[in-house]
Amino acid sequence: MHGRIKPFAKKGTGVEGVTQRRVVAAIACLILLAFASLRASAAQQKKKDAQPAPDAAALTAEQASQLEAVIATDLGVIRFEFYFDKAPKHVQQFVKLARSGFYDGSAFFRVIPRGIIQGGDPLLKDPQTPRERWGSGALSQIADEFSDLKHVRGTVSTVRISGQANSGGAQFFISASPQPQLDGQFSAFGQVTEGIDLVDKISLVEADSRQLALKPVKIISIKIEPKKVEPFKDATVDQLRREVLLRTSLGDMTLELDPNLAPEHVRNFLKLVETGWYDHTAFHRVIPGFVAQGGLGSTRANGAAHPADRWVRKLKAEFNPTLHIRGVLSMARANDPNSADTSFFIVLGRAEHLDGKYTVFGKLIDGFDTLEKIEKVARNGEAPAERVELIEAAIKP
Numbered sequence: 001m002h003g004r005i006k007p008f009a010k011k012g013t014g015v016e017g018v019t020q021r022r023v024v025a026a027i028a029c030l031i032l033l034a035f036a037s038l039r040a041s042a043a044q045q046k047k048k049d050a051q052p053a054p055d056a057a058a059l060t061a062e063q064a065s066q067l068e069a070v071i072a073t074d075l076g077v078i079r080f081e082f083y084f085d086k087a088p089k090h091v092q093q094f095v096k097l098a099r100s101g102f103y104d105g106s107a108f109f110r111v112i113p114r115g116i117i118q119g120g121d122p123l124l125k126d127p128q129t130p131r132e133r134w135g136s137g138a139l140s141q142i143a144d145e146f147s148d149l150k151h152v153r154g155t156v157s158t159v160r161i162s163g164q165a166n167s168g169g170a171q172f173f174i175s176a177s178p179q180p181q182l183d184g185q186f187s188a189f190g191q192v193t194e195g196i197d198l199v200d201k202i203s204l205v206e207a208d209s210r211q212l213a214l215k216p217v218k219i220i221s222i223k224i225e226p227k228k229v230e231p232f233k234d235a236t237v238d239q240l241r242r243e244v245l246l247r248t249s250l251g252d253m254t255l256e257l258d259p260n261l262a263p264e265h266v267r268n269f270l271k272l273v274e275t276g277w278y279d280h281t282a283f284h285r286v287i288p289g290f291v292a293q294g295g296l297g298s299t300r301a302n303g304a305a306h307p308a309d310r311w312v313r314k315l316k317a318e319f320n321p322t323l324h325i326r327g328v329l330s331m332a333r334a335n336d337p338n339s340a341d342t343s344f345f346i347v348l349g350r351a352e353h354l355d356g357k358y359t360v361f362g363k364l365i366d367g368f369d370t371l372e373k374i375e376k377v378a379r380n381g382e383a384p385a386e387r388v389e390l391i392e393a394a395i396k397p
Contacts, residue, residue: 026030029167036353059092061085068193068227069098072220073108075202079175080156081227087145087189088170090158094189097170098222102215107216108202109134116179117202118159119219120171131212135159149188151179154199155191176203186281193228197305215386230311231274232267240266243365243396244273248375249389253346253367254331254396258360262318265340265361266330270395272342278393283374285382287347292374293332295342295391315359316339322360327371329362348375 066082071078082091097103108119123129123137142158145168151157159171168187175182176199192199206214232240240259245252259266271279272295280300282325285293297306317337324330324347332343337357346364348371349355364371376387 020151020366020397047194055330059084059095061088064088064095066227067224069094069190070223070225071103071195072223073198074218074220076195077196078198079228080154080174080190080192081188082190083147083149083188086147086149087158087187089142090187090189092146093142093170094172095224095356098224100218101221102170103219103222106219107213108219109216110173110211111203111205111207111213112176112211114176114200116173116175116202116218117199118171118173119217120159122170126194130176134212134216135171140164140167141169141379142143142166144168145187145189147188151175151182151186153177154192155179155188156192156197157182157186157188160186170302174199176200176267193310194307195305220280228310231271233271235267235270237263240270242266244269244393245392245396246367246390247394248370248374249387249391250377251367253290253368253370254365256365257364259330261320261322262331262359263359264315264316264337265318265359268315268341269344269361271311273393273395275306275311276392277306277308277312277342281390283390285345286379286384286388287348287372287382288375290351291345291348292371293343293345294388295340295344298312312341314338318359318361319356320360321356324354324358324360325351327364328370329364330354331359331361336367346371 018244047313053295061084068081070078070081082095083306084091084237102119102122105125106120106125109121109124110116110118116301118135121135121137123133139159139161143390144160149155155175157173157175158168159173160169161167173186174192176196202217208214237259240257240293242257244255244257246255257266257269260392277297278295279292281296282299283292283294284296284299297303297312300306315331315338317333317340319337322328326347326349330345331340332345333340340359374384374388377388
């Protein structure tokens with residue numbers, strides 16, 4: 001391995017990953033191959049296979065805070081934001097290289113199942129590059145910027161040569177699961193905001209005993225784009241007074257949202273509606289006379305991730321005096337009062353025990369016939385026997 005990372009594979013995922021013995025062996029292999037990379041990369045850099053480090057004065061912290069990287073691969077897209085305050089030189093270098101097209105046509109070539117994925121070596125642009133040279137390009141270009149950032153799921157870091165200071169360069173890796181053994185050892189400079197499911201997928205591609213992908217995942221391009229703006233983030237209370245149409249497999253319903261009752265819950269709901277987060281989820285729980293509940297991402301086909309997952313966060317409770325009566329829209333939560341995020345319910349009958357303990361943020365104003373159809377579906381326990389799909393949620397003009 002050239003400029004290689006010592007990985008942990010995530011457990012309990014159906015792929016047990018690397019056993020303790022294999023981890024020790026892999027670490028030993030890392031060190032040996034890292035020394036080999038010194039020789040290989042030196043030769044390559046003499047031939048300018050590796051682009052020299054760019055001038056580190058082009059990008060400011062304010063500019064970096066408004067940007068994100070977009071990695072287009074032949075399997076999908078990954079987006080990540082930058083930690084300029086933790087690794088300014090690494091962010092500046094990555095942005096400059098990406099804007100120059102340096103990464104376009106390279107690949108993710110080293111994978112640890114649910115551990116890490118590694119890419120960015122320009123040598124992978126040439127399909128004739130021998131496998132033993134994969135990972136040897138674009139190293140020893142930049143000084144280390146170790147920080148207190150933890151290598152959590154989605155952390156983006158710079159590859160370096162094991163045991164050699166200031167040996168990082170253009171190559172990078174993304175953690176598919178927490179990698180605490182890498183903390184303080186590699187320069188973390190970003191965090192995945194979209195496409196973490198793709199990171200998982202890439203980490204599981206077939207590889208040889210050295211964790212080199214049998215078929216590298218091509219990086220079509222890496223672009224630097226303005227960071228996506230969270231919908232309704234700065235909307236006023238008046239701008240939050242909206243109606244939402246729910247198109248379900250049993251008919252339509254219209255909700256009237258009330259920001260006077262719970263402005264942050266309304267803001268959150270509108271954000272998820274606007275981004276299409278609720279589309280193709282389902283009403284997963286129906287209890288006649290009590291509630292019809294929906295809004296879980298796990299009810300999408302195959303539990304698919306969504307680009308707006310980046311904006312899903314826990315909500316602080318906004319309990320109010322509104323009674324839980326038929327047609328009232330309220331937010332589901334766990335035991336913690338501040339644990340609501342996406343799941344909502346429409347009340348089917350008087351539920352006094354929910355008053356003041358769950359956040360009401362709107363009500364049904366049209367489509368009571370559809371609500372009745374949902375209430376009457378055949379069930380297996382609390383789950384509908386046949387899927388009741390929320391085909392689309394849309395904000396009415």
